[in-house]
Structure formats: C-alpha cells, structure tokens
C-alpha cells in the first residue's frame with residue numbers, strides 16, 4: 001500500500017498504532033506498520049528504559065513517540081505549575097466526593113510502600129514539563145514525534161526537523177488541523193468522535209474529508225473507530241493516507257492491561273464507552289463505569305479543569321488499579337465496577353485476544369478484500 005505517508009516512513013502498510021505498551025510498538029513495526037509509544041504518563045526513567053528496549057528490538061525499523069504537550073491548561077501562562085501548587089486549587093468538596101466514592105465501593109487503601117511517595121509520578125500536563133521527555137525521545141531512534149493535545153511548540157518542531165524526525169499532531173476540528181499545518185506539522189491525525197482518549201464531537205465520516213481538504217497536500221491519518229480492513233478502506237476512501245488506531249491494541253496478547261482490566265474491555269459493547277471530563281478535565285472517551293456515571297450525575301461536583309482533575313484523581317485511580325490486580329477480585333467487586341480506561345466505540349468489536357501481528361495481518365487482508373469487492377461492483 002504505497003501511500004505517500006507509507007513511503008516517507010518506509011513502511012509496508014500505513015497502519016499507525018498508538019499504544020502505551022512497548023511490546024505492541026515493536027510487534028506493529030515488525031509486522032510492517034508503525035508503532036507509536038504513548039508516553040503521556042511515563043516517568044523520564046521509564047521512557048528511557050522503554051526506548052532503549054525498543055531501539056534494541058527494532059534496529060532501523062521505524063517507530064514513533066507520542067508526548068503530551070498541551071497548549072490549553074491551568075497554569076499555561078507561566079508554562080505550567082508544580083503539582084504541589086496545583087493541589088492547592090482542588091476544592092475540598094471534590095476531594096470528599098472522590099474519597100466517598102471509593103469508600104462506598106469498598107476499595108481498599110493502597111499499601112504503605114505504594115503511598116510512601118506523595119509525588120504524582122509521570123503526570124505531565126504542561127509544556128515546561130515536556131522538555132525533559134522530548135530530549136529523551138531525541139536521544140533514541142524514533143522517527144515520528146506526535147503531540148497528543150494541541151499544536152507542538154515551535155522549539156519542538158524545529159528541533160525534531162533538525163534531527164530528521166517527522167512531526168504529527170492530533171486534530172478533532174478543522175481549525176486545529178489548520179493551526180498544526182501553519183506551525184510546520186508534517187502529518188495530521190484526524191481524531192473523530194468515536195475514538196478512545198481525548199476526542200471532539202465530529203464523526204469520522206465528516207471530519208476526515210474536511211481535514212484532508214483543509215490541509216492538502218499534507219498527509220492525513222484517519223483515527224477513531226478504525227479496527228478492521230473495511231474501516232481502513234473507508235478512511236482511505238475519505239482521503240486519508242493511512243490509519244491511526246488505539247483501542248484495537250488494548251485486547252491483544254501483548255497489551256499493557258492486566259487480566260481483569262482486559263476482561264472488562266473484552267466484555268464491553270459498542271455503547272459501553274462515554275465521552276467524559278471526569279478523568280482528565282477535558283472530554284475524553286473512556287469505558288463507561290460506576291466512576292464515569294457518578295461524575296455525570298447532576299447532584300455531583302463538576303469535573304475540574306485540566307490538569308486539576310488528573311491531580312485530584314491520581315491516587316484514587318491508582319487505588320482502583322491496584323485493587324483490580326488483587327487475587328480475589330471479581331466482576332462484582334467495587335473496584336471492578338469503578339474501573340475505567342480510555343477506549344473508543346470500536347472496543348465493542350474486540351471480543352477475543354489476538355496477537356498484535358495477527359491484528360495487523362487481518363486488517364491488511366480485510367482492506368484488500370474490501371477494495372476487491374468495490375472493484376467488482378464497479379466493473380458490474
């Protein structure tokens with residue numbers, strides 16, 4: 001599939017995989033796509049270790065890194081605030097609400113060795129904090145640097161270009177894509193309503209062609225709800241040069257998720273996700289759960305702005321994650337009910353565990369079949 005974007009990266013298939021899991025990055029890149037490591041919650045140390053490992057596994061096979069460099073957040077005027085300062089902005093009402101939610105669900109406290117450090121490790125929600133992590137990415141062999149939230153700052157794009165990296169950025173609206181183009185971004189990722197993670201309100205059928213036309217001749221990747229070959233063919237028919245998928249990797253054999261978390265995602269239907277501010281303060285699509293539903297009720301506090309909601313949630317979400325790994329956990333447990341994870345509407349189609357390389361292969365085969373079927377129809 002020699003689209004322009006596949007050619008510039010030197011990959012066989014224009015399938016880009018966003019994932020937090022280094023094993024998925026390597027498996028996708030080895031299968032002919034391009035794995036991109038999501039590092040939004042990596043500590044500096046963890047990112048260094050993961051990129052060293054990926055470099056060793058992939059050699060010169062290309063991969064990418066996705067970093068959080070938001071432009072719109074509390075403290076943006078000064079480049080971002082320290083976590084300690086941010087904590088002071090959190091109202092008691094919100095703290096009490098979260099505490100009660102976990103207590104009512106019977107979620108155990110974290111063991112002492114996990115609460116010893118009060119520091120929110122890996123939580124990075126400002127451009128100032130992004131500096132260190134960008135330098136780590138530059139010290140490794142990643143070929144693609146992607147900004148998750150907002151146009152990357154000029155210093156990042158210029159430094160990436162000087163080192164021969166391509167720069168990408170997600171866009172949920174035409175105006176975001178135009179802003180990225182004006183700032184020198186090379187690849188635009190049109191992230192539609194269906195997608196897992198931070199999303200806007202526009203569906204892919206409308207968003208992809210709108211962005212393709214707005215930023216031409218820049219290459220666009222279609223993102224949101226794409227998990228099989230028919231969906232890939234549809235994105236390319238809309239003018240995208242490739243696809244950028246996230247949710248489809250969550251249920252793979254290599255996924256970062258533990259047994260119970262994966263079980264919850266495998267059981268989820270198409271309508272079991274919600275676009276909610278309760279996780280990060282910005283609208284993001286997550287698995288619907290007792291947590292997202294509690295925050296959606298009219299008698300509960302409004303989620304805080306980014307990054308305050310993440311600072312508020314940090315220890316509670318760790319408590320839930322830890323409880324999900326406990327030996328006696330069942331689908332009736334309070335922690336299981338509260339547990340949520342970013343996931344798009346396409347999660348409803350992920351009902352079995354597959355090897356990552358098989359997901360790539362089946363997507364390519366499904367794409368070829370879809371195009372062949374369309375050709376047959378055209379020829380009558």
Ligand SMILES: Cc1cc2nc3c(=O)[nH]c(=O)nc-3n(C[C@H](O)[C@H](O)[C@H](O)COP(=O)(O)O)c2cc1C
Nearest residue numbers: 018040148195196197223224225245246247342344
């Ligand atoms: C678990 C998960 C975490 C995500 N976190 C990020 C992130 O940190 N940065 C980012 O650019 N996109 C993030 N996204 C969005 C993906 O990059 C991608 O655009 C999206 O998953 C595509 O839609 P899909 O989930 O329907 O495949 C995340 C998605 C998922 C599923």
